[in-house]
Amino acid sequence: MSTSSSSDATGPHRGLPETGFTGLEAAIVLIAFVIVAAVFAYVVLTTGILFSGESQSTIHQGIREAGSSVTVTGMVYGVSNTPGYIDSVIVPVGLTAGSEPIDFATVSVRFVGSTHREIVAQSVPLVDVSPGYGFWSIQERLNSDADLLIEAGEQYMLNITPAIRTDCMPYRSFTVEIKPAGRAALRVERTVPGSIDTITLLK
Known part of the structure; x- marks a missing residue:
């Protein structure tokens, strides 16, 4: 009587592809996240600087016009x-x-x-x-x-x-x-x- 080898074993995971994260994939995701965060921070910082400059200009103009020259x-x-x-x-x-x-x-x-x-x-x-x-x-x-x-x-x-x-x-x-x-x-x-x-x- 012959017996089947271990390679013929049956089970619930037989034939399914590997789904785990590799180290390379994790690194790519991390780099993408860092880039997005950096771009967002740059946009926020630039907007804040522009708004601050406009606010200061408005304040100076208001002070200038507050009293007659x-x-x-x-x-x-x-x-x-x-x-x-x-x-x-x-x-x-x-x-x-x-x-x-x-x-x-x-x-x-x-x-x-x-x-x-x-x-x-x-x-x-x-x-x-x-x-x-x-x-x-x-x-x-x-x-x-x-x-x-x-x-x-x-x-x-x-x-x-x-x-x-x-x-x-x-x-x-x-x-x-x-x-x-x-x-x-x-x-x-x-x-x-x-x-x-x-x-x-x-x-």
């Missing part, structure tokens, strides 16, 4: 060529302490009263002229060079002449807004006194 440096006067009205408002301005120079070619001016608002346009030319109605000019520059860049120690005498003067009568109040580009506006609020002279101090 120009200030009134003397008395504000009204000039009257028409009985009963202020025709022009003379506002002396200079830089606030520590402010960067401002190019006045980029400055915009608004005249705001209780009955109307208007944008006062730049006079052409801008310097050393008395503007017409609806325009403003740099009527005089003190301690200044020939450009339109106001710097520390310099003073500009602005002549603002609104087109509409209904808020330039006795006992009326108005606000002149002087806004350099990218900076906060300087608001100059004044009230016309009961008596108007050719040159009238506005408080």
